[in-house]
Amino acid sequence: MRELITVKNFFNVLLFIWVIFIPFKNAIYQISTILLILFFIVYVIKNKDIQCVKDVLYKYKDIFFAFALILLSMTISNVINDVSNRESWRLELSYVYRYGLIMYILLYFYSKEFFSKRLLFLFVLSALSIQALDGLYQSIMGYDFFKHNIANLRSGLKGATFNRNTFGFFMGVGVILSFYAITKEKLLDNKKNLILISLFVLFIYCTLFSYSRAIWVALTAAFLIFTVLNYKNIKVRYIVFAIIILSIVTIIFFNVDYLGNRLEELLNGSSSHREQIWLYSIEQIKKKPIFGWGLDASSIYGLKSFFSPHNIIIEILFDLGWFGFMSFFLLLIMIVKEILKQKSVKLFTLLVFFLVASQFDQSIISGKIFINSFVLLGLFVFIDRIDKIRKINNA
Structure with missing residues (x-):
């Protein structure tokens, strides 16, 4: 029994709970997210593992640079727009800890061999x-x-x-x-x-x-x-x-x-009012093309009958303008480049599915389920760098 109660197994239980409850988007999902972050902080402090923290950050400095640009675009858009009557800052904070930090934590513990791709x-x-x-x-x-x-x-x-x-x-x-x-x-x-x-x-x-x-x-x-x-x-x-x-x-x-x-x-091309949403959103984008209207703008300035633009490209342009779009596009280019390096048809196919599906629904700004799913896809793409280093060290 004591053999089962290990630090590694405890982490994997937390990871399992987090993954299982992503689709539910409920309190257990929220709690498991916080617990993963707390586990990471306690583990690093207890083991004085600052060097590994730096190594992982350095190994993925290009990815986190692109992510930092996305956060910068969000900050600029929120600052220059009146976002007092919406949840723009909360959404940006969520990006920091719910997606960026969680992605880093999973990369860190994968580098420590706490879990495998198969698991x-x-x-x-x-x-x-x-x-x-x-x-x-x-x-x-x-x-x-x-x-x-x-x-x-x-x-x-x-x-x-x-x-x-x-x-x-x-x-x-x-x-x-x-x-x-x-x-x-x-x-x-x-x-x-x-x-x-x-x-x-x-x-x-x-x-x-x-x-x-x-x-x-x-x-x-x-x-x-x-x-x-x-x-x-x-x-x-x-x-x-x-x-x-x-x-x-x-x-x-x-x-x-x-x-x-x-x-x-x-x-027959029936779009369930999507064409109407897209055309209206494009007209709004033209009014603030560089930095957009701020996060969660479509809930205020979009068509009142619809929650979002139902297209992540239009959504990014609407909320963050061309600066935000180019930031997201840079991250996408990095993902595609990494997949091409690996020559992974399976990962590329899965990426195509995500991108096509997101042209008609989902949200890359406020969609917890979709963004967390993308975090997991990104994790499968980028952990190959760690695997390559392991092969070199084991050679």
Whole structure:
């Protein structure tokens, strides 16, 4: 029993809780965020590990420079605009500790070998699986298990997220990650892969019945990119598997009226008022193009019927102007450059999914769920630097 109670295991329990409760966006998620920060501070002080703190910061100085530029753009935009009647400063503070600091803490403890890529992947897949099972429960009972959020196959599944697009986003990530896990194993060769295939099918089911057209488009784009970039390594058995899945999905679309109607809306270019939101937002952007209107501006100066611009590019330009946009773009370039260095088709495919999905929904300014998901994606991208140093030291 004492062997289980170690500093490393305690950290991994905190990490697991944090990952699991990101989709819930509740008090447990908030508490686990604070506990991770407190654990880091106590660990560094107790072990007098300032040198490692500096080493990690130096190793990722380019990333944190880009992040500092983003914070600078936020500060300038908030200072030059009247933000007294909104939560602009709170949102900027959240960026510091909820995303920037947490990213640094995870990089630090990965460098200390507190957790592995595989363990983090299992945590993420577990979190997504819980949401998918909750979605299945909701489709049967008419409400989700955790929050009794009412939804069904007619209105579209929301799980515990209270939003079809957010739930669909998680299910889309689940489709991609379970697919990656399946391709690591021999198809139908063992019980573990049968479980993964079952999860893959469940994620597809929940993605379809979330009725999130943005996620359908994002998944299609992601798998097209994956196929084009990885066509030489695709085996016949996976082509057969893909044909079977696509055939089943096609049959479902033709036999479920609600799905068919949503697909027809998508093919006809119905944007659910997004064009109206985007056009209005662009006109507002033109009024303050350099530094924008300040954080959370769309809730005040955007269309009153809608919470956000439903497009992260327009959202950044609206709130932070071109200076903020270029700051975010610099960080994106660094992420793409890192992925290209690794020649990782899987990470690039996942990035494409995130970017396409965020053109129709999600928020890069106030969306806790989406930004934390992006932090995890960034972590998988950038920990490769630590792995390379380990290989050199072990050689």
